[in-house]
Amino acid sequence: MSGQALRDFLSMVQRDYPEHFLRVTTPIDRSFESTAIVAELERAGQHPVIVFENVKGFSMPLVTNVAANRKLLAAILDVDPANLATSFRDRCQNYLPAEVVGDAPWQDVVLEGDDIDLTKLPIPIQFPVDAAPYITAGQICARDPETGVDTTGFHRLMLKGKNRLGVSLHSRRRMYEFHRRAEERGEPLPAAITLGIHPLHYMGSMAFHYPPGVRKFEIIGALFGESYRLGRTGTDGLEVPWGAEIVIEGHILNDVREPEGPFGEFTGYASYRSTQNVFVAHRVQMRSDAMLHSVVSGMAADHIRISCISREAEILNSLRRNLPNVRAVHVPAETCGALMAIVQMKKTAAGQPQQAIMAAFGTETYCKCVIVVDDDVDIFNLTDVMWAVATRARADRDLFLIPGAMGAILDPASDPEDNTVTKVGVDATKPSGRDYAERLVIDDEQRARAREILAGMGIAGMQ
Ligand SMILES: Cc1cc2nc3c(=O)[nH]c(=O)nc-3n(C[C@H](O)[C@H](O)[C@H](O)COP(=O)(O)O)c2cc1C
Structure with a gap:
């Protein structure tokens, strides 16, 4: 020190x-x-x-x-x-x-x-x-x-x-x-x-x-x-x-x-x-x-980086107390280090994403959108998260709205009179208890071989 x-x-x-x-x-x-x-x-x-x-x-x-x-x-x-x-x-x-x-x-x-x-x-x-x-x-x-x-x-x-x-x-x-x-x-x-x-x-x-x-x-x-x-x-x-x-x-x-x-x-x-x-x-x-x-x-890293870290930590802390199968939480800087949390879990029972959504909202007032994904989704890669939402969430079953909830005064989308917002939870996990479409993968060995071939052709940045 x-x-x-x-x-x-x-x-x-x-x-x-x-x-x-x-x-x-x-x-x-x-x-x-x-x-x-x-x-x-x-x-x-x-x-x-x-x-x-x-x-x-x-x-x-x-x-x-x-x-x-x-x-x-x-x-x-x-x-x-x-x-x-x-x-x-x-x-x-x-x-x-x-x-x-x-x-x-x-x-x-x-x-x-x-x-x-x-x-x-x-x-x-x-x-x-x-x-x-x-x-x-x-x-x-x-x-x-x-x-x-x-x-x-x-x-x-x-x-x-x-x-x-x-x-x-x-x-x-x-x-x-x-x-x-x-x-x-x-x-x-x-x-x-x-x-x-x-x-x-x-x-x-x-x-x-x-x-x-x-x-x-x-x-x-x-x-x-x-x-x-x-x-x-x-x-x-x-x-x-x-x-x-x-x-x-x-x-x-x-x-x-x-x-x-x-x-x-x-x-x-x-x-x-x-x-x-x-x-x-x-x-x-x-x-x-x-x-x-x-x-x-503004949205400078000096203002937002620690907000992301502390919110990830606090939400993870709350969730892990009840759901040991929660793996990680990401509060992206792109969502102002506050307004959205993405939760990664190894789902073992139906209803766990809903439990996680409620606990996350109960921990953190500014957060107004919680997305829960499976453990094969990289929560630090927003492209992967959006893919999971697009292919695993069904609007009639997997969206949960909490109207009239306390939001951030500074969120321009919060009500100008009473600063409430409608919070939304999104369950983007695969349904439990039944087979789901199989995700396409290219394994590490195949990737390595492809890089080798491309590098042999002089294509830069492939090693
Ligand atoms: C750079 C920075 C500026 C902040 N400015 C304000 C502010 O102007 N007003 C406010 O209420 N919270 C502001 N916050 C958030 C509070 O500091 C934060 O919520 C803190 O936990 C509040 O502490 P308290 O429980 O002692 O009130 C800011 C946070 C950061 C990182």
């Missing part, structure tokens, strides 16, 4: 994977340029971690694309890239108590009152539709006003003024509920925004299916394989990562809603939907040489 801070990760990548590290010294504009550069690299199949040293008009460097690279994510978990979801699932559950350590490096600089000026941070505007510069790597930490158990997670933050940020809690998980509970008591929710985290923190913060008494910091510790080190803030005794770059303390206001958005979201659309909350900062602390961490928004 090479350290728990973002900078430890950057050092590891520079040292061990220099081909996946890019330092850009050319001056870039904060508007659109960092996102466009990442998009061009993605088109070329490249996912480097990037440090933009020179954002015009700002002195602080910008670090981005930290969680886009499957190879690097596998390296920090010390597993094969193919086993990322299963390793994440296994490791997440070995909760480890966090450890509070004094004198965090982010205590170097302390700004309060009129000295706070968030407009001095090189916060990108990522898409022309974005209403303002957006902090996209802000991990917000707050305590449950009822139990005192804290949580941490990303929530987009729209720059509104020197100490004012718009925030959307649309995923309606713990933070949304904590704020609702505070508001019910007539109180604001004390909160701290952490900027600059290690990708294992990013990964752990995306866990959602765990007991209410567990802290996310205990899950992040489980991923590190050692207690996660925290520093204590002066706001409600909130604890935040010791290795952070910048910590912004404040409150999410009660009974205040203001326009927030539009913003270029993970769905690939401009999102005009928001819970329209407001965060007001009363203290900012940072390292003297702090860097600004930003997640590339």
Whole structure:
């Protein structure tokens, strides 16, 4: 383990994977340029971690694309890239108590009152539709006003003024509920925004299916394989990562809603939907040489890759508890890392796909389509999955609709009034208990012989 801070990760990548590290010294504009550069690299199949040293008009460097690279994510978990979801699932559950350590490096600089000026941070505007510069790597930490158990997670933050940020809690998980509970008591929710985290923190913060008494910091510790080190803030005794770059303390206001958005979201659309909350900062602390961490928004891998992994892991975890014959789950990036899950099972009894569909929907709110296939179908190959749907599913018997179900607020297909969707389960497995059409196969020996013949004819790429 090479350290728990973002900078430890950057050092590891520079040292061990220099081909996946890019330092850009050319001056870039904060508007659109960092996102466009990442998009061009993605088109070329490249996912480097990037440090933009020179954002015009700002002195602080910008670090981005930290969680886009499957190879690097596998390296920090010390597993094969193919086993990322299963390793994440296994490791997440070995909760480890966090450890509070004094004198965090982010205590170097302390700004309060009129000295706070968030407009001095090189916060990108990522898409022309974005209403303002957006902090996209802000991990917000707050305590449950009822139990005192804290949580941490990303929530987009729209720059509104020197100490004012718009925030959307649309995923309606713990933070949304904590704020609702505070508001019910007539109180604001004390909160701290952490900027600059290690990708294992990013990964752990995306866990959602765990007991209410567990802290996310205990899950992040489980991923590190050692207690996660925290520093204590002066706001409600909130604890935040010791290795952070910048910590912004404040409150999410009660009974205040203001326009927030539009913003270029993970769905690939401009999102005009928001819970329209407001965060007001009363203290900012940072390292003297702090860097600004930003997640590339839209459908960029930096935004979606970990969503795929955590959802695959959580759904697999639920299904395996009841259906040991479930082999794997794929949440494709093409479906925004959220909206569809494909389940592979070795079906042993009729009705098992329906059982899997119900459990998957019960685990994950954003998911609105579950396709179940047999174990001869490669679920990581969407062509194979579509073939199975086309040849094994019968609409009158194998489609299951759940109207009026809770969906993702940001899904443009969800109801604009109440955000419900109709969820669909598709059983694309062969019927059990009777013969079915025989799948055509070309076996490995035949393939090898064909490649040999073609290679002998000088046809490239055949070996
Ligand atoms: C880059 C990124 C940005 C996110 N932005 C938001 C957001 O703006 N609002 C939100 O409610 N959830 C957002 N999410 C999802 C939450 O972070 C996620 O659901 C998390 O588990 C919620 O944690 P909580 O249970 O502490 O609320 C985002 C996730 C990622 C990866």
